[in-house]
Amino acid sequence: MVPLENYVALSGILFALGVYAVLARRNAILVLMGIELMLNAVSLNFAAFASYLDPDRVTGAVFAVFVITVAAAEVGLALAIVIRLFRLRATSNVDEAAELKW
Amino acid sequence: MITEVLWWIFAAGIVASAAGVVFSRSVIHSAIFLIVALAGVGAMYVFLQIEFLALVQFLIYGGAVTVLILLALMLTRTAAGTPRGVSLTGPHWPFALLVGSGLAAVLVGAATATVWPGDQGKPSLLPIGRVGERLFTDFGAAFIVVTAVLLVALVGAIIIARQEGSE
Numbered sequence: 001m002v003p004l005e006n007y008v009a010l011s012g013i014l015f016a017l018g019v020y021a022v023l024a025r026r027n028a029i030l031v032l033m034g035i036e037l038m039l040n041a042v043s044l045n046f047a048a049f050a051s052y053l054d055p056d057r058v059t060g061a062v063f064a065v066f067v068i069t070v071a072a073a074e075v076g077l078a079l080a081i082v083i084r085l086f087r088l089r090a091t092s093n094v095d096e097a098a099e100l101k102w
Numbered sequence: 103m104i105t106e107v108l109w110w111i112f113a114a115g116i117v118a119s120a121a122g123v124v125f126s127r128s129v130i131h132s133a134i135f136l137i138v139a140l141a142g143v144g145a146m147y148v149f150l151q152i153e154f155l156a157l158v159q160f161l162i163y164g165g166a167v168t169v170l171i172l173l174a175l176m177l178t179r180t181a182a183g184t185p186r187g188v189s190l191t192g193p194h195w196p197f198a199l200l201v202g203s204g205l206a207a208v209l210v211g212a213a214t215a216t217v218w219p220g221d222q223g224k225p226s227l228l229p230i231g232r233v234g235e236r237l238f239t240d241f242g243a244a245f246i247v248v249t250a251v252l253l254v255a256l257v258g259a260i261i262i263a264r265q266e267g268s269e
Binding site (some may be wrong): 001008013015017018021023026027030033034040058062064068070071072076079080082083 | 123129140154175177189195209218221236251256262
């Protein structure tokens with residue numbers, strides 16, 4: 001069987017790729033995709049630990065469900081903000097929207 | 103044995119498509135790679151034998167979230183597309199690469215070096231019924247709070263994205 005370390009290492013790699021995307025990308029939607037990768041890495045980690053270490057196994061799975069729910073809400077809200085920004089400034093570049101005001 | 107081979111194939115696919123999301127030069131290609139990466143994570147839940155999470159992953163991420171992202175990409179394209187010479191990656195990318203690869207090295211090193219206490223060695227099946235039962239009993243309060251969060255966030259998203267002066 002596949003050991004637990006493999007899952008933890010895989011989610012670590014996914015998280016690091018997400019961090020790179022958030023830091024390096026300039027398009028707001030690409031930054032958001034990086035955040036999605038990071039959130040997925042976190043819930044994969046929760047699920048792996050729940051499945052291997054916890055005799056009860058439910059808590060980690062439920063936690064991952066909550067992470068997915070909040071991530072869905074966050075994506076909806078963030079994309080609405082991106083669309084609003086694009087309508088006002090005709091750009092979705094995060095460097096051009098650094099003043100935090102309309 | 104066959105499980106291990108399949109696991110490595112899926113893990114390589116996830117890492118490759120996540121790298122595609124992160125390094126691709128086209129926004130649309132990034133979104134398509136994201137669908138593959140998220141579906142791969144769903145397959146990982148199947149390997150972990152948590153069926154409920156696998157189904158939720160395929161439905162919410164494979165379906166809803168990626169469609170939302172593609173739609174937002176469609177709505178935020180300028181008529182001329184991305185101007186030539188304007189890179190999607192900022193000039194500070196070597197610093198980001200340093201942070202990302204350093205973080206990956208630390209996380210992978212820590213994961214392989216640690217002996218986890220209570221490791222059962224292999225995952226066992228978590229039936230959907232057990233998850234539902236606990237979700238509505240022990241985690242009931244959190245469940246209600248998260249429904250309120252989702253409702254408020256989506257109403258807020260509609261209000262933010264609405265055209266002004268068009269009601």
